[in-house]
Structure formats: C-alpha cells, structure tokens
Amino acid sequence: MRKYGDPKVTARLRARLSLPLIVAPMFLVSGRNLVVASSSNGLVGSIPALNARTTEILDSWIGDIVVSLETAGATAPFAVNLIAHASNTRLDADVDLMVKHKVPIAISSVGAPDRLIDSIHGYGGLVFSDAATVRHAKRAASAGVDGLVLLSAGAGGNTGWLSPFAFLAEVRSFFDGPIALAGGISSGRQIAAAEMMGADFVLMGTTFIATRESDADQAYRDMLIESGADDVVTTEKLTGIPANILRASLERSGFSEGGNHKGFSVNRDAELMKMWRDIWSAGHGVGGVTRIASVRDEVERLTHERAATFRRNQLIAEAY
Numbered sequence: 001m002r003k004y005g006d007p008k009v010t011a012r013l014r015a016r017l018s019l020p021l022i023v024a025p026m027f028l029v030s031g032r033n034l035v036v037a038s039s040s041n042g043l044v045g046s047i048p049a050l051n052a053r054t055t056e057i058l059d060s061w062i063g064d065i066v067v068s069l070e071t072a073g074a075t076a077p078f079a080v081n082l083i084a085h086a087s088n089t090r091l092d093a094d095v096d097l098m099v100k101h102k103v104p105i106a107i108s109s110v111g112a113p114d115r116l117i118d119s120i121h122g123y124g125g126l127v128f129s130d131a132a133t134v135r136h137a138k139r140a141a142s143a144g145v146d147g148l149v150l151l152s153a154g155a156g157g158n159t160g161w162l163s164p165f166a167f168l169a170e171v172r173s174f175f176d177g178p179i180a181l182a183g184g185i186s187s188g189r190q191i192a193a194a195e196m197m198g199a200d201f202v203l204m205g206t207t208f209i210a211t212r213e214s215d216a217d218q219a220y221r222d223m224l225i226e227s228g229a230d231d232v233v234t235t236e237k238l239t240g241i242p243a244n245i246l247r248a249s250l251e252r253s254g255f256s257e258g259g260n261h262k263g264f265s266v267n268r269d270a271e272l273m274k275m276w277r278d279i280w281s282a283g284h285g286v287g288g289v290t291r292i293a294s295v296r297d298e299v300e301r302l303t304h305e306r307a308a309t310f311r312r313n314q315l316i317a318e319a320y
Ligand SMILES: Cc1cc2nc3c(=O)[nH]c(=O)nc-3n(C[C@H](O)[C@H](O)[C@H](O)COP(=O)(O)O)c2cc1C
Pocket: 024, 025, 026, 027, 028, 029, 048, 081, 109, 130, 151, 154, 155, 156, 157, 158, 182, 183, 184, 185, 203, 204, 205, 206, 207, 280, 281, 282, 283, 284, 285
C-alpha cells in the first residue's frame, strides 16, 4: 500500500512543544488570549478564522498574536483553522492572510483541503486536515497534507463516530506523518494512551473551554464542571452533521432531545452565531473538567499525569 506523510515533520514539530498537544480551534471560544497562552506554554494554540467577523479583523488579530508570541519568546507555533467547505465565501481572502503573516500551521476542516495546500506550502507552512472517516483521511493524505487530525467518537463540536482504536490503526497503515488524535481526551493518562496507540499528538478542545483564557461564558464553564459524558447529546439537527452538545444547554434554549431543530449550512450566518452563543458544545471528556484553571495550570496537570502514566508503564514492563 502507498504510504503518505513524512515522520520528519512530526519530529520537527514535537521538538518545539512541551507536550504533544494541539489546543483545538473552537468557534466563539478560542480567542487571541487562548492562542497566546497555549503557544507560550509549549502547546500549539489555534483559532478558527471565522471567530473574527471579517478578514480585516482577522488580519489585526493574527498580527497581535504574532507580536505577543515574539514578545513572550514562545518556541511553539500557532495554527489558524479554515473551513474548506464551498459555503465559506471568505476562504480565499483568509488564505491570503495566512500567506501575508506566514501563519505556521493551517488546520483545514469541513471539506477537501486541496485549495490551501500550495499557498501554505509556498511560504513553508504546514497544512493539517480534520478527518472523520478513513476515506476522508486518505483523500487528504493523497492531496498532500502534512498532518491529519482524526476526529473520533466523543469529540466536542462536529464529532466523528469511529472508535479511536480502529480509526488510528487504519490511518497509520497508510500515513507516516503527524497524526493528532481527537475526541474525549481530557487527562495526561489519555494523552499517554493515545501515544501508545500510535498517535503523535492529541488535539483537545473541551478541557480548554474551561480555562481562564478562553472566551467562554461563566455559565458555560459552570455547566462543563457539572456535566459528565451522559449529559452530552449527539445531534445532526443543529449543523447538518453530527455535533456533540450539552443537553442542559439545549433544554435551557427550549429544544427537546429528538425535537425537530432547524438545520443550517456551515456558513456562519447571524442565526447560527446566535445559536452557538446559547447552545453549548462539549465532548465526552467533559467529566474530566473539574475546575476553572489557567492554561499553565492545565499544562502542569497534564504533564504530571502523562509522566506518571509512563513511569507506571515502565514499572509494569520491568515486572513482567
Ligand atoms: C465549542 C466548540 C467549538 C468548536 N468549533 C470548531 C471550529 O470552529 N472549527 C473546528 O475545526 N472545530 C471546532 N470544534 C472541534 C474541535 O476543534 C475539536 O475537534 C474537539 O473539541 C476535540 O474534542 P474534545 O472537545 O473532546 O477534546 C469545536 C469544539 C467545541 C467544543
């Protein structure tokens, strides 16, 4: 079978990070503060381009991020998330901004990444693509992306549905480049488990919604702390593709489970914006969110938990 991807890209990226962790781009949640806090603490921070209402606003935000990271002396890169779907009329203008600022990583989601690859590679940037199916992962790999984000079951936002065990194993059989596993990961032990399964990085969203540096509402953070995996509902009725939503926020907004919600496209119109402001998403890992902490605190916790897991595994390996 033909192999895609380059393991040297993984090694180069990993060397710049304190943990093999990409902080997920999250609509209305990830702002400049979260990106800067993430990348200055050794993680890949990220922001969805569409969090900025216009390309001009995005231009100034990216400028601010670059200056803040330079001032902080950050070694870790940051990423901008671009929706590659045909309904995103801003894509070309936002790609031009990536080129202007030489944004280190583009994360492409909802659609084929082909339109981005040449422009981003032109200045030495990396393109990662989200994939929720093996077919989509292979399609992105053959188009020439540098890395893949595998959205497995239990992810926040638009979720995948495949088991991470099966998904990762199948994609690893044809992709040697960096793979970030996503979906329900909220502890250092789970990061270690993902690495043992063959992932190079994890991508975590839900855990970072509750950090002090996110743009999330206080009531959203409180709901995360009170919720567990059973409180997450998967529905296609909000975005047209399966998304994981906190049941309590649906009920509060007058939706009943199984009710007939209105579907809409991925185009971020006013109605969709309003909806995401009141209807809150979380992945199955929400039970691991137990406090409001800074990004630095979370990095310390995750680092400690991951190291303790590897030490325990070492002891087990020596004993048997
Ligand atoms: C509130 C929220 C908003 C999200 N918005 C986006 C988005 O705009 N673009 C995107 O590619 N992914 C988005 N996601 C998905 C995340 O990038 C990521 O795949 C997911 O959070 C990983 O799963 P986890 O939350 O279980 O860690 C969002 C997730 C959440 C929770």
